[in-house]
Amino acid sequence: MVVTKQVGIKDVAVAAGVSVTTVSHVLNDVPNTRASEQTRDRVKAAATALGYRPNRLARSLRTQMSEMVGLVTEEIATTPHAGQIILGAQEAASKRDLVLTIINARLNPRPRVGADEIRALIERQVDGVIYATVFHDVVSLPKEMNSVPSVLIGAQDRAGRIPSVVPDERGGAASVVEMLAASGHLRIGFLASAVDVPATRGRYAGYCEAMAAAGLTAEEMVVAAEPEASGGYLAAGQLLAREPAQRPTAMFCYNDRMAVGAYRAASECGLRIPDDVSIVGFDDQAPIPESLFPALTTVTLPHYDMGAWAVNTLAEMMVERKQPERVSSYPVQLPCPIAARGSVAPPHSAGGHSRTPRFNGEVD
Amino acid sequence: MVVTKQVGIKDVAVAAGVSVTTVSHVLNDVPNTRASEQTRDRVKAAATALGYRPNRLARSLRTQMSEMVGLVTEEIATTPHAGQIILGAQEAASKRDLVLTIINARLNPRPRVGADEIRALIERQVDGVIYATVFHDVVSLPKEMNSVPSVLIGAQDRAGRIPSVVPDERGGAASVVEMLAASGHLRIGFLASAVDVPATRGRYAGYCEAMAAAGLTAEEMVVAAEPEASGGYLAAGQLLAREPAQRPTAMFCYNDRMAVGAYRAASECGLRIPDDVSIVGFDDQAPIPESLFPALTTVTLPHYDMGAWAVNTLAEMMVERKQPERVSSYPVQLPCPIAARGSVAPPHSAGGHSRTPRFNGEVD
């Protein structure tokens, strides 16, 4: 690594034969400061010739805006989807010429949530902080967050003061029931989760609502189990063991992991997917949907969008230098679109038994 | 958010009745500057009383060390394991009181790799940059990286100038063969990948070497296919279709996705895992290993460790202000330890046919 001395604004000024003031003005396009076209050109030429890059630290110190936003993730960096939140936040930040600094707050050893992490960020003068959490209803934020614009991902602020965003689990669930009903299904089973987290309630509620709205009966159609493949196997097995006339023609699973168990159960019952049963998952958890045959139709979580939403609303708060208006409208719920793949069909669409592919299209 | 004026070093100085120099000295424990115990106490008391937190931007400007390191990830933020690289880097950074700033470089729209991203980081005065890539042999780095200490994850610098770290794919593969051989397996199949990336070659080489070293013949034991479940199904099917005497008693799969196909093939052949065939994967790609029954024994990738290694060697370069000595020793290869779960047993260990669990232990 070559240790060329960094070129500063002073160097550019000398090279262009003007003052640093002028250099700063033209490079930053300061309004109401009409430098002649000539000087502008000279300055710009000098800057590019020298490869001048402003020192943002110095600028930040002066302007009192670091143009950095901090992302503290609460044990989230470990979860499969965290990457998408980070990516969404980072790309939104780049578009605004902001930079994203991340810190993970391990929940394990400490009771008090993320206070140290937030302080570290604040010492660095971040202009705002995003606190990302998973699987929470309501959360108490460290008071450190009151001294800087903040937003919350994946939960709601207990104090109700901080803008927040969560997935619209309920809407996502409702939309799959609607889709299934629209394609003719009348008996739509739901493999519910036996673990009580907000997603459990939201997805269940969405299912129930949409069933009712479609005039379908959810009664006898939901069975709860562990939200794992084994639980899905059990629950689906229970539903599928019924008389054909009582048996669901479609099964909506709390999550993709349960869906893999449901696939297994269907196959053991000699039922083909989607011809004999349609199956829908939730989460779009790689690599599950694509590695099932047929590929699993499932509901996508808006991780990327939540990350982007967070920096965008933060950016607004930063410029407006004030709290957003209607705090009561939080948490914002972002849509969970369906990723349609191959596991849904109208009930008995095939009209008869076609040849059953054994594993993947390429086989046989 | 309360807009309390930030307390500065001057405020502390006034409160303690000393100069800012003294405050700085005692708070930073500057050597050779013996302030009386009394003043030290007074200063510290004042600082905590006021809740003073030094402005690191200002400090950085003065010391010319930002204590920030930049992580540019090349399309990696999308991959499942990226989170672990980021986490490893972040936690190592925190331990050194460094902060991690990340930028994703989308490969798609741009030919030139990451130059803009690195410039953005350099403007921010990062003390070093980590460039993380996946699935590469050798890579040409943007020349911007020459102006700041840098390290590379997941590839090797074409110019051979930059320290780099990669997983020891070969060693990982060899260790599974050794494990399998040690437990008595003589016919160890390898489901190779038909896609030519460095991991393909490394894992295959490790397999071959270890087979030879164990006096086992790899001949006829390897079949290549797409590195997906479907490919694994095909390849395993081919191996398992043989006469029992020729049939492998263990199958080592290029990756976990192929292993899921291998499970399927084994089950269709009426073979129990691990009693009749042992199966080992590679990648430890969540949630595959835990969602298979029995849970898949597989090889772990050192993503976390590579992230940590990167900031640690970067930190050394930063303090030493020089290139590390023996550049020729790069890339460093980090071990890929085996995660032992339930899919390996000695050949025909059971001595007879025990009851076959249908799906997961909880079933039946």
Place this chain on the structure above:
DNA sequence: CTGAAAGCGCTTACAG
């Protein structure tokens, strides 16, 4: 043992 002052590299009133 402690403090006054310079300076890190910028931006920005303010004056000319």
Place this chain on the structure above:
DNA sequence: CTGAAAGCGCTTACAG
């Protein structure tokens, strides 16, 4: 239209 100077909040020779 352009520039000299102050100042962002620290650290660090240097002097006393």
